[in-house]
Amino acid sequence: MPNRREFLNTLMRGGILAALGLLSGALLFRKRDENSCSTGFACNSCSKSKSCSLPAALEARQTVWQLDPAKCIQCGRCATSCVMSPSAVKCTHAYAMCGYCDLCGGYFKPGTKTLTTAAEHQLCPTNALKRKFIEEPFFEYTVDEELCIGCGKCVKGCSAFGNGSLQLQVRHHRCENCNECSIARKCPSQAFTRVPANQPSLLKGLGNERMQDAGKKGEVNA
Amino acid sequence: MRKTNLVPALLAFTTLFPKTVFAIQRFPKPEFESAYTQPQTQIPLPRGEFMAYLDVAVLLIALSVVTWLVLKKRSRLWVFAMSIFSLGYFGFYREGCVCSIGAIQNVSLALFDSTFVLPLSVILFFILPLLFTLFFGRTFCAAVCPFGAIQDLFAFKPQALGSRLNTVLGIIPYLYLGLAVLFAATGTDFIICRYDPFVGIFRFTASFGMFLFTGILLLSGIFIARPYCRFLCPYGVLLNWTSRFSRSHLTITPKECIQCRLCENSCPYDAIDIPVTTKSPESSPVMVKKMMMMVLIVPVLVIAFGYAGSRMQDTLAGVDPRVKLAKEVLSGMRDAGSGMRDAGYKMQDAGYKMQDAGYKMRDAGYKMRDAGYKMRDESFEIKAFKASGKTESQVYSEASAVLKKFYIGGWLFGGFIGLAIALMIGGRMLPVYRADYVTNKGRCFSCARCVDYCPVKS
Amino acid sequence: MKTGKSPQNTIRLLENISLGSAVFAVVLCVLIIVNFIQIKRADPLNTPAMTALIEKLQSDPGNEQLSQEIQTLDLLARKAFFTAQWQVRTGGYLLFISILLLVSCFKAIELISVKLPKEPAGKPPMFWETRILKRQWLVYSGASLLALTLLLAWLTHKDLGKDLGSGKIQDAGYRMRDDVSPTPNPQSPTPNSQSQIPNSQPQIPNSQPPIPAWQEVQANFPCFRGPGGIGITACTGIPTSWDGKSGKNIKWKTAIPLPGYNSPVIWGDKIFLSGASETKREVYCLDAVSGKILWNSPVEKIPGSPSQAPGVSKETGQAAPSLTTDGQRVYAIFANGDLIALDLDGNPVWSKNLGVPANHYGHSSSLMMYRDILIIQYDQRGAPAVIGLSGKTGEQVWKTARNVKISWASPSLINTGNRMELILAAEPSVASYDPLTGKELWSIDCISGEVGPSLAYAAGIVFSVNEYSTLSAVRIADPPKVLWENNEYLSDVPSPVATDKYLFLVTSYGTAVCYDAVAGTKYWEHDFGNPVYSSPMLAEGKIYIMDKKGMMNIIKADKEFSLLSQCPLGEGSFCTPAFTNGHIFLRGDRNLYCVEK
Structure with a gap:
C-alpha cells in the first residue's frame, strides 16, 4: 500500500514537472503574432526583427509603463489614480519644442491680460511651473517636480494654445512600475502602454518620434 | 518683429475657443541673442534590467x-x-x-x-x-x-x-x-x-x-x-x-x-x-456506491457551473474598459435626448401629413434632437473616444470580441470551479489510514x- | 533563571511598551483617518471660494485688493495641501514604527516565555464524523454558490451582445448625421422584411484618410451623370461652343485604346474610364490638364473571372458601366462581372468577380459610391440584388435581394432633405434603400419592361421612364405617391433630368420634351432628328444633349424652347459628358475630348 502510494506520488510529480516544463517552454518560445504587433519590440522570435525600425527591438527584455502624450486628453486622473502620492506622473518640459512665449497657455489662466507671476494668473495649483525672464521677449518655463502633482492643467493649456512642449510623463525614478499600472486602468484614452525599459520616454519633440510612429503603425495593423 | 508674432497669438488666446491639437509648432523656435542655453530635458531611467x-x-x-x-x-x-x-x-x-x-x-x-x-x-x-x-x-x-x-x-x-x-x-x-x-x-x-x-x-x-x-x-x-x-x-x-x-x-x-x-x-x-x-462508519459497499455516484456527478457539476459562469458573461465583461466604453457609447447614443428624438419623430410624422408646412416642423424636431445630443454631459471616456477618431462600430466590435472571450472564459471558469468542488467532495470520500x-x-x-x-x- | 531581572519583569516591561505603542497606534490611526476625510471633503487646491474670487477678478481686472486676497488665499491653500500631505506621510511612518514596536514586543514575549507544550485536554476530534460534515458543507456551499451565481446572472444579464450588434447597425444611421440630419424613418414601409436584414454585420472599417465629405464629392464628377447620378452638375463656366473637327475650343484629344460606352468620371485632375474587348479589359487614367494617359491598368488574373467574355449586344459592349471614385480609389466593373478597385496611381487594391451577370444585352449599370461603400445594382436574371461593398477592402457590407427583372439603369443617390437615399429602377418598381445598410426604405410599382434609363430627381420628386411603359413622377412621401403619369414620349436609353420646376426628357430617337415637374403639363417638344443614347446633363441652367452622331445640342432649361448652340464632336458618341469648372469631357467612339471655353 505505501509503495503504491509512493509510486503514484512519483508519477504525479513527474506529471506536474512535465507540465511546468511545457508551460515554461511554451512561454519562452512562444510565437509572436507579427501582424498584431502593437509595441514593435521584444521580439526574440519575430521574423521582422531584422527589418524592424526600432533600434531597441532586440535588446528590450523588460517593460515599464509610460503614457503617450499624443493620446492624452489631460483628464486629471494621473494626479489621483497613481499608487504613489503625489503621483509618479509629472509634467515634463520638452524645451526643444518650447516657444518661450511671454503669454504662455500653460502658465496663465485663460483670459489673463496682465502677464505677471501673481497667483491669480497662474494655472498651476501648486506653483510648480516656474517662469523666468530670459531676454526680450522670451521666458523660460521649468517644472519643479517636487511640487508637481501631475494634474495636467498646464499641459492642457500648452497643447491647446502653444506648441505642446509641456507633456505628462511617467517619471521612472518615482514609479513603482506596478505589474498593472493603476493609472492605466483609469485612463480614459488608453494612453498608458508598456514601453521598452531601455527607451522609457514617449516625449514628443525630442527626436524619438520614430519609435512612436512605429507604435502607431502597429495599432493600425491591429 | 518677434513681438508681432504674439499679437495674433494673444487674440487667439483670449477670443477663440481652444481646440486641442497636439504638438504643433505654432510658435517658432526662439533665437536667443543672449548667452542663454536651453536646458536639457531630463529623462530618468527606470531600474536597471x-x-x-x-x-x-x-x-x-x-x-x-x-x-x-x-x-x-x-x-x-x-x-x-x-x-x-x-x-x-x-x-x-x-x-x-x-x-x-x-x-x-x-x-x-x-x-x-x-x-x-x-x-x-x-x-x-x-x-x-x-x-x-x-x-x-x-x-x-x-x-x-x-x-x-x-x-x-x-x-x-x-x-x-x-x-x-x-x-x-x-x-x-x-x-x-x-x-x-x-x-x-x-x-x-x-x-x-x-x-x-x-x-x-x-x-x-x-x-x-x-x-x-x-x-x-x-x-x-x-x-x-x-x-x-x-x-x-x-x-x-x-x-x-x-x-x-x-x-x-x-x-x-x-x-x-x-x-x-x-x-x-x-x-x-x-x-x-x-x-x-478506525474504519469508516460507512460500510465500504456504500462508500463505493457513493464514489460511483460522485464520478457520475462530476460532469454534471462541471456543466452546471460552466453554464452559470457563461451566464455571468455580461457581468464579468462589464469590468473590461473596452466593454465599459461600448456600453457608455451605446447608452449615450440611446439616451442622447432619445426623448427629444422621439419628439422629433412625432413632429416628423405630423410633418409628413401636413406635407409642406410639415417640413419646417420636422426641421424643428431635428434641431431639438441635436440640442438633446449636446445637452448630455460627456464623460472623459466619451471625450477620449471622440478624440481618438475611432468609429462607434469599431468600439462595438471590439467590445463584442471581448464579450465573446468572456463567454468562453465564463464556461471554462465555471467548469473549473465545478471541478474543484467535485474534487474537494470526492477527495473526502477516499479511504484513509494513518497511524x-x-x-x-x-x-x-x-x-x-x-x-x-x-x-x-x- | 538568569540573575538580575526576572523574565516576568521583562515581560511586564515589554507588555507595557506594547500597550503604549498600541494606544499610540490607535490614536495615530484616528488622526490619519480624520486628516484623510478632511482632504476628501475639501480639496484645498480646488475650493469654491477661490473660484468665486477669481471669477470676480476677471470681471473687475484692476482690483488690487482682490488680487491681494486671492494671493493670500492661494498661499494658504497650498500650505494646507502640502501640510496635509506631510501629515499623512509622517503619520504613516509613525504608525509603522509603533506597530513595529508592538509586534517586536509581542515576539520578544513569545521568545522569552517559552511555554512547555501541553497535552490537549479531551479526546482528539472524531475524524470520520467531521469528514461527513465537511462533505455536507461542501455540497451546501457548492449548491448555494451555484444558485447565487445563477440568480446574479439572471439579475444582471443584459443581452449586451445583442445590444452591441444592433448598436453597430444603428451606428450606421448616426454616421449619416454629417451629411444631412437624418433619422431612420420608423414609419417607412417594410414590405419585404426578410430582405432588409443585411447578410453580414456592417463592419465599416475606419478609413484613413477620412471619407470625403458630401461637399467634396459634389465638387467632383465621381460617377455616371455627376454626383449622385441624377444628371446635374454644379460646375460653372461650361463652354457652349466648339468644333471637334476644326479643333475649335478643343484643349486636347486623346485616343482611348479599347472601346467602351462608359462615361468619364473625374476626381481632382484625374479622369477615369475603362475600355474592353472580348479578351482584354483595361482601366485608364488621364491627366485632365494635358490629356496624357497617366496610367493604363490591365484588369486580369481576377479569381473567379470567366475564361470567355459573355455574349453582349453591340450597343452595350463589354465596358458599359461607368466607373466611380471616392478620391482614394477608383472602381470599375465589366460585363463579365469583374470588379476591381485601384488606387489613384493605378495599383490594384482589391478585385473580385461577382459572377457573370445573367443579362442578355450585357451588364450596364454603373457604380455608385457613398462614403466608403461601393454600391452595385446587380439586377440580373435569377438573383437580382443591390450590393454594398467596403471600398477599402471589397468586403461585403450589405446585400439586399430585389424582387425585380433585369435592369440596365444605374443607381442614383439623392438627398431628400432628411436622409440620403439610394434609388433604383427596374421592372416593376422604383425602390429606395438606405445606402449605409441596404435596408429598403420604400418602393412603388410604376415601371415595366427592360428598364434602361436611370432616374431623375428634384425637390422631393423622382421621375422614372421607360420605352413601352410610362413616364411617372413619384413624390417621396409616406407612402410614396404617383403625382402624374404620361406615355406620349418615352425613352429607351437616355435618362431624364429634372429641375425644381421642369422635367426634361429625350427619347432615343431624338425628341426632347419639357414637362412641368409637379403638374405634368407639357410645355414643349422638339425633334432633333438624330437618335440619342447619351443622357442629357443639366449645367448652369442649360441642358446638354449629345446625339449618337456626336452633335451636342445645348438648350435653355426653361419652359420656352430655345436652342442655344449646336456643337459637333466630329465622331459618334454614346457617352454622357463629364464636367469640371470651365471644361467638358466628351468620350467619342475612339477619342476623349477636353473642351474649354
Missing part, C-alpha cells in the same frame, strides 16, 4: 536557504529570521512588486496575447517556487513570500477555525484564481494586483479602502492565522496541489511518532492531520512551529 535578475537570484537563494532550514536544520527561529529578511527585501525594499502571486496573471496573459512581453525573470518568479514546492513542500510560503511573512508576524493568538469553516472558506482561493486568470487572459485587469492588501504597507501609500482591507486582514490575522494565505491566495491553490506530491516534506517528528499528542494543537493553520486508525500525527502536505506552510513541540529529538 539586470536588477530583475538580482531579484531572481535572491529568490533562488532564499528558497534554498529556507528549504534547508526547514528540512535539515528544523529550526523555527531561523525560519522566522529568514521571513524577516524576505519581508525586508521582497516587501519593503522591492515594495511587493515582482511577486510570484501576481506572476500568475502575467503568465496567463502571455499565453493568450502574443504581443504581451513576459520577461524571463517573471517566468522564473512563477516557476521557481512551484518547483521547490514540488520537491520540498511549501517552503516558499514558510519564509520567502513577504505576504506570508507579514501575516505570520501578527499570528499572536491563533484559534482553531473548525473543520467546516476551514473547508468552506477553502473554496474562495479557487474562485479568486479562476477570476484572476479569466480577467488576465482576456486582457481586462490584473485583479490580484488591484486587490493586493499588503503593497500598501510596503509602499506606505494606498487608497483608504485598501488600507481598511489591510487593517481588517491583519487584525483578523491575530486570531485567524494567515487569513490571506489560507482563504484568498490564488497562488496557494497551485502550491497546495504541487505540495501534495512533494518528495520530501517537513515532518513533525524527526524519527518516529510516539503519539504524545503534544503537537495536536501546535499548528496555527489547522494543517496537522490526526491519526486515523501518526502528520502534516497535511497540501495545507502546511512548512513554518516549522510544530517541530518545537515534538519531544522526539534526532
